[in-house]
Amino acid sequence: xxxxxxxxxxxxxxxxxxxxxxxxxxxxxxxxxxxxxxxxxxxxxxxxxxxxxxxxxxxxxxxxxxxxxxxxxxxxxxxxxxxxxxxxxxxxxxxxxxxxxxxxxxxxxxxxxxxxxxxxxxxxxxxxxxxxxxxxxxxxxxxxxxxxxxxxxxxxxxxxxxxxxxxxxxxxxxxxxxxxxxxxxxxxxxxxxxxxxxxxxxxxxxxxxxxxxxxxxxxxxxxxxxxxxxxxxxxxxxxxxxxxxxxxxxxxxxxxxxxxxxxxxxxxxxxxxxxxxxxxxxxxxxxxxxxxxxxxxxxxxxxxxxxxxxxxxxxxxxxxxxxxxxxxxxxxxxxxxxxxxxxxxxxxxxxxxxxxxxxxxxxxxxxxxxxxxxxxxxxxxxxxxxxxxxxxxxxxxxxxxxxxxx
Numbered sequence: 001x002x003x004x005x006x007x008x009x010x011x012x013x014x015x016x017x018x019x020x021x022x023x024x025x026x027x028x029x030x031x032x033x034x035x036x037x038x039x040x041x042x043x044x045x046x047x048x049x050x051x052x053x054x055x056x057x058x059x060x061x062x063x064x065x066x067x068x069x070x071x072x073x074x075x076x077x078x079x080x081x082x083x084x085x086x087x088x089x090x091x092x093x094x095x096x097x098x099x100x101x102x103x104x105x106x107x108x109x110x111x112x113x114x115x116x117x118x119x120x121x122x123x124x125x126x127x128x129x130x131x132x133x134x135x136x137x138x139x140x141x142x143x144x145x146x147x148x149x150x151x152x153x154x155x156x157x158x159x160x161x162x163x164x165x166x167x168x169x170x171x172x173x174x175x176x177x178x179x180x181x182x183x184x185x186x187x188x189x190x191x192x193x194x195x196x197x198x199x200x201x202x203x204x205x206x207x208x209x210x211x212x213x214x215x216x217x218x219x220x221x222x223x224x225x226x227x228x229x230x231x232x233x234x235x236x237x238x239x240x241x242x243x244x245x246x247x248x249x250x251x252x253x254x255x256x257x258x259x260x261x262x263x264x265x266x267x268x269x270x271x272x273x274x275x276x277x278x279x280x281x282x283x284x285x286x287x288x289x290x291x292x293x294x295x296x297x298x299x300x301x302x303x304x305x306x307x308x309x310x311x312x313x314x315x316x317x318x319x320x321x322x323x324x325x326x327x328x329x330x331x332x333x334x335x336x337x338x339x340x341x342x343x344x345x346x347x348x349x350x351x352x353x354x355x356x357x358x359x360x361x362x363x364x365x366x367x368x369x370x371x372x373x374x375x376x377x378x379x380x381x382x383x384x385x386x387x388x389x390x391x392x393x394x395x396x397x398x399x400x401x402x403x404x405x406x
Contacts, residue, residue: 026321029281037271046257057222059224060221062219063075066218072172076220077243084221094167095127098124099395100118102281109158115198115199116202118211120203136186139185140201140203143273147182149195150188154200162187167181168180172211173216178210188201205358230289275378292391344363345363348361
C-alpha cells in the first residue's frame with residue numbers, strides 16, 4: 001500500500017499543470033454546486049418567509065364560505081370566543097383580525113377593482129412585517145381621517161400622490177352598495193407587483209363603520225411559535241370550533257407549497273447538470289493522462305505488477321486529487337456562502353420580471369450542514385465514478401503493444 005501511495009503521489013505531481021486543471025475542476029464544480037443550491041434555497045426560503053411574515057401568517061381563520069364566495073356577510077362567528085381561545089394557546093405568538101371586502105377604487109383618472117383590507121394597526125404591526133413595505137408617507141396610525149395605504153404601482157396608474165382623495169365602493173353586510181372617500185396617507189411597495197395593484201389598506205374601525213352596524217371580521221392571521229406546529233394547531237382549532245375554519249399557509253397558498261416542494265427537485269437537477277459537466281471534464285483529463293502513460297503502465301505490467309494493483313494505483317491518484325480538491329473546494333464554497341449570505345446575490349437586472357411573480361431581486365443564499373455534506377458526497381462520488389473508466393482501460397493495456405506504439 002505504501003508503494004502504491006508513493007507511486008500515485010509522484011504520478012500526480014509529475015504533471016502539475018494537468019493535475020492542477022483537475023483540482024481546479026473539482027474545486028470550481030463543488031463551489032458552483034454549493035452556491036447554486038444555496039441561491040435556490042435562499043430564493044425559495046425568502047419567498048415563503050416573506051409571505052408568511054408579511055401577509056399569510058402561519059395559519060388563518062375564516063368563515064367556511066368566505067374564501068370561496070368572498071361576501072362581506074360571511075364574517076367569522078364567535079369572534080370574541082376565538083380570540084380568547086387564541087390568547088390561551090401557548091403555541092400562538094400573536095394574532096390579528098382583519099375586515100375584508102372586494103370593491104372598486106375610483107379616482108379622477110379611472111376606476112380599478114381592489115381588495116379592501118381593514119386592519120387593526122396595533123395587532124397587525126405585532127403580527128406581520130407588512131408595515132416595513134411603506135416607502136412614502138405615514139402608516140395607518142396617523143391622525144389622517146379615513147386614511148388609506150396603496151401600492152406605488154396602483155398610485156402611478158391613477159396618477160395619485162400623498163394627500164389625494166379616492167372613493168372606495170363596496171358591498172356592505174346587508175348586500176347594499178356603500179361608498180366613502182379616503183385620504184392617501186402612505187404608499188407601499190411589496191415584493192409582488194400584483195399585490196400592490198390589487199390591495200389597499202384602511203383602518204378596520206373606519207371600514208367597519210361603513211360595512212356593518214356591528215364589529216365584523218373576515219380573517220384572523222395567526223403567527224405561531226414555529227411553522228412545524230401549524231398543522232396540529234389547525235386540527236385542534238377545527239375540532240374546537242364549527243362555525244369557523246382554520247387553514248395552514250400551505251392550504252391557503254397551494255401553488256407556493258407546490259413550488260417549495262418542487263424546489264428540492266429543481267436544486268437536484270441543477271446540481272446534477274453541474275456535476276455531469278464536471279464528470280466529463282474529469283473523464284477527459286484522466287484519459288489524456290492515461291494515453292501519456294501507456295508505455296509506463298505497460299512496463300509496470302511487464303515487470304510483474306498485477307492488473308488489480310495498476311487499477312488501484314490509478315484510482316488512488318483519483319482519490320487523492322478528489323479529496324484534496326473537495327477539501328479546498330468546500331473551504332472556498334463556505335467562504336463564498338458566508339460572504340453572499342450577508343451581501344446577497346443582486347439580480348436587479350431581472351427585478352421587473354421577478355416582481356411580477358412576487359420574488360425579491362436580492363437573494364441571500366443559505367445552506368444547511370446536511371446539504372453541504374450531500375453536495376460534497378455527490379462531487380466525490382461523481383469524480384470517482386468518472387475515474388473508473390480510465391482505470392479499467394489502463395488494466396486492459398497489452399504491454400507489448402504499449403512498448404511498440406511508443
